[in-house]
Amino acid sequence: MFQEICAECDCGPCICSYQDLNSYIIGKAGNEFIGIKNLDYENNCFVSTALQALFNTTAFSMILCEECEVNDLCIICLLKKLNEEIIRSKAEKIPMIDFKEYRQNLIRICGEKNFAEGVEGDCFETIELIMTYMHFASKGVFFINEGIINQECEGDCHSHYVCYNLLAEQKSCNCPAKNSTTLSSSFIIRLNSNDFFRPVSSSLINTFTITLNKSLHMKYEKSDMKNYIGSFSEIIQKHLTYDQILDDICEYCKSTYRRSLFLKSSPKIMIFQLDWESKTPKLLNILQVLISLQGIISMSKIFKGDNPIEMGLKGLIVYLNNHYVYFGIGQDSLWYRVDDNLCQTIGLGRWYDVLLLILLTKSIPIGLFYEDSHVSDLSLYKIELLYLEKTVYTSEKNNSNEAGTLENEYKDSINPSSFLCKSTGEIDCINCSEKKQIGQVCSVCQFDPNENDWVCQKCNKINEGMILMCDYCDDVRFKIPINTLDCSCGMQLNFKYCKKCDALTKCQKCKKSICVVQSAFCVKCKKNCRDGYCDGCKTYDMLCRSCRD
Known part of the structure; x- marks a missing residue:
C-alpha cells in the first residue's frame, strides 16, 4: 500500500516533501477522468456527477457501444456522443469538455422540469430519469409522460440489463400452499445511514483522546471502529429485513410468518443511496459508515438464496455545501476526485486518503456504486484505523465536528506509521512494553503481531488472535521472563494488563x-x-x- 521508503524521513509514503495536508491531499492531475465544465450559473454538478459515476462502470460504457435507433430524441444517442467526446478528449489530453449543448439536449429529450438551465437538480433522481428514458429509447419510444420511472422489464433493454434490482418478497409459514410472493423493482436501493450508527462510551473517547500518537498502536484491542470492518452486508441485511419473523400467525398451521427477500435479477452494477437525517452529521457517524464498506459484496450474503454475483466498489458520490462530487477508482486502481472540471488523484490514491479527505472537508457519502467482476482494496493498516478513530473521538469530545487535528498534525495524518518507524523502526511491544522491531516477534515475551488464533498452554483451548489472556482459564498468553510487574492498585502481575483495574x-x-x-x-x-x-x-x-x- 505504501510507496517506496524515503531516505530522509525513513518512512513511506514520504512526508518530508509536503508543507501542509492540503498540498498533499490535492494529489496530481491525471488522464483517467475528463472534467465537465460547470460555470457558477450553470449548476451542472448534479448531472455531471451522475454521468461520471455511470461512465466509470464498464457495463454502462459497453452498452453505449451497441447499436440503437438513431433519433434526435434518443437519450442513448446523446450519451453515446458524450462518451465518444470523453474518449477523444482522453486521447488528445484535453482536460475538460463543455456541457452546455448536452444540457440543452437533455432539456429537449427529458423536459424543462429536471434539466432547465441553471436549475440545481437531485443526482439520484437524475440517474433514475436517465435509466428510465434509456429503457424507453431502447424500445423505440421517444415521447414519454413526465413522472414515469422504474418501468417493469424483462431485462432486455439497455438500462435494465445494466442496473435492474428485481426483488421478490416472500411471506411464508409451515403451510407451503399459503406462501405468497410480491415483486418490486428499482434502479437504486435506498439505505438509512442511521442503521450504521452505534453509541460510543465517553470512557473510550477519553482513552483515545489522551493517548499520544506514538502509543496509539497499543489501543487496537480497545478500538470500537475495528468492529465495523466488513459489516456493510450485514447492515444491508438488517435494513432490508432479509429474514424477518413477523407477528402474524397462520390460521391453519398456527406458525409465525417469516419474511424473506430474494434478488431475482442479475444486475451488472448496483447503486446504493444513503439517506442522512442531518445535513451536518457527526464525523464519528461518517467514519462509522465508511469503515463498514466492503471492497467486495456477495449477493448471497445480502439476499436470501444462493445468488453467485459478487460486486466490487467502483466509486462514491459525496455531498458538500450543496455540491455533488464523485470519488472513483481509475483504471490504474487509484482513487480520483472528479469535481466538475477538476480531476485529480486523492493524495497518493489510497483508500486511506479518501477517508482523510472526507473527514477533512466534512463531506457526506450519499451514493455507492458497485460493479460486477470488480475488486476494490479498502484495507487499512491498524495504525491508520486508530489514527482516524482518535481524530473523530477528539472532534466528539470537543463538540466541534471539525477534524482540525488532521491539519495540525499533517505529517502524522499523511502517514500515521511515521511516528512508529522514525530512525530505528522500533515500537513498544503491545504485550510487555519492551522495545521491538515493527512487525517482528518480541525478543522478550515472544509476542507475534502476525499470529492469529492461539492455543492456551494451560488449558489447551483455542483463543482469538486479538486477545492476550485466555478466555477460559485466565492464563496469560505470553510469560514475561523479567521481574514481576506491579500495578498502581497493589496487585502483582506478570503481564501488562491488570485484571482488576x-x-x-x-x-x-x-x-x-x-x-x-x-x-x-x-x-x-x-x-x-x-x-x-x-x-x-x-x-x-x-x-x-x-x-x-
Whole structure:
C-alpha cells in the first residue's frame, strides 16, 4: 500500500516533501477522468456527477457501444456522443469538455422540469430519469409522460440489463400452499445511514483522546471502529429485513410468518443511496459508515438464496455545501476526485486518503456504486484505523465536528506509521512494553503481531488472535521472563494488563471480572461485544467465554 521508503524521513509514503495536508491531499492531475465544465450559473454538478459515476462502470460504457435507433430524441444517442467526446478528449489530453449543448439536449429529450438551465437538480433522481428514458429509447419510444420511472422489464433493454434490482418478497409459514410472493423493482436501493450508527462510551473517547500518537498502536484491542470492518452486508441485511419473523400467525398451521427477500435479477452494477437525517452529521457517524464498506459484496450474503454475483466498489458520490462530487477508482486502481472540471488523484490514491479527505472537508457519502467482476482494496493498516478513530473521538469530545487535528498534525495524518518507524523502526511491544522491531516477534515475551488464533498452554483451548489472556482459564498468553510487574492498585502481575483495574464488567453468571484483553459476550444474544456493551440488545450485561459456552 505504501510507496517506496524515503531516505530522509525513513518512512513511506514520504512526508518530508509536503508543507501542509492540503498540498498533499490535492494529489496530481491525471488522464483517467475528463472534467465537465460547470460555470457558477450553470449548476451542472448534479448531472455531471451522475454521468461520471455511470461512465466509470464498464457495463454502462459497453452498452453505449451497441447499436440503437438513431433519433434526435434518443437519450442513448446523446450519451453515446458524450462518451465518444470523453474518449477523444482522453486521447488528445484535453482536460475538460463543455456541457452546455448536452444540457440543452437533455432539456429537449427529458423536459424543462429536471434539466432547465441553471436549475440545481437531485443526482439520484437524475440517474433514475436517465435509466428510465434509456429503457424507453431502447424500445423505440421517444415521447414519454413526465413522472414515469422504474418501468417493469424483462431485462432486455439497455438500462435494465445494466442496473435492474428485481426483488421478490416472500411471506411464508409451515403451510407451503399459503406462501405468497410480491415483486418490486428499482434502479437504486435506498439505505438509512442511521442503521450504521452505534453509541460510543465517553470512557473510550477519553482513552483515545489522551493517548499520544506514538502509543496509539497499543489501543487496537480497545478500538470500537475495528468492529465495523466488513459489516456493510450485514447492515444491508438488517435494513432490508432479509429474514424477518413477523407477528402474524397462520390460521391453519398456527406458525409465525417469516419474511424473506430474494434478488431475482442479475444486475451488472448496483447503486446504493444513503439517506442522512442531518445535513451536518457527526464525523464519528461518517467514519462509522465508511469503515463498514466492503471492497467486495456477495449477493448471497445480502439476499436470501444462493445468488453467485459478487460486486466490487467502483466509486462514491459525496455531498458538500450543496455540491455533488464523485470519488472513483481509475483504471490504474487509484482513487480520483472528479469535481466538475477538476480531476485529480486523492493524495497518493489510497483508500486511506479518501477517508482523510472526507473527514477533512466534512463531506457526506450519499451514493455507492458497485460493479460486477470488480475488486476494490479498502484495507487499512491498524495504525491508520486508530489514527482516524482518535481524530473523530477528539472532534466528539470537543463538540466541534471539525477534524482540525488532521491539519495540525499533517505529517502524522499523511502517514500515521511515521511516528512508529522514525530512525530505528522500533515500537513498544503491545504485550510487555519492551522495545521491538515493527512487525517482528518480541525478543522478550515472544509476542507475534502476525499470529492469529492461539492455543492456551494451560488449558489447551483455542483463543482469538486479538486477545492476550485466555478466555477460559485466565492464563496469560505470553510469560514475561523479567521481574514481576506491579500495578498502581497493589496487585502483582506478570503481564501488562491488570485484571482488576482494566475490568470491563463482571460476568452475570460467575461474577468473574472480564478484562479488556478478553472477550465479553452479551447475556441475551451471546454476541461478542469487545467494549462491554451490546448495541443490538442495549445492555451492558455480559458473560465470560466459559459461561457463554
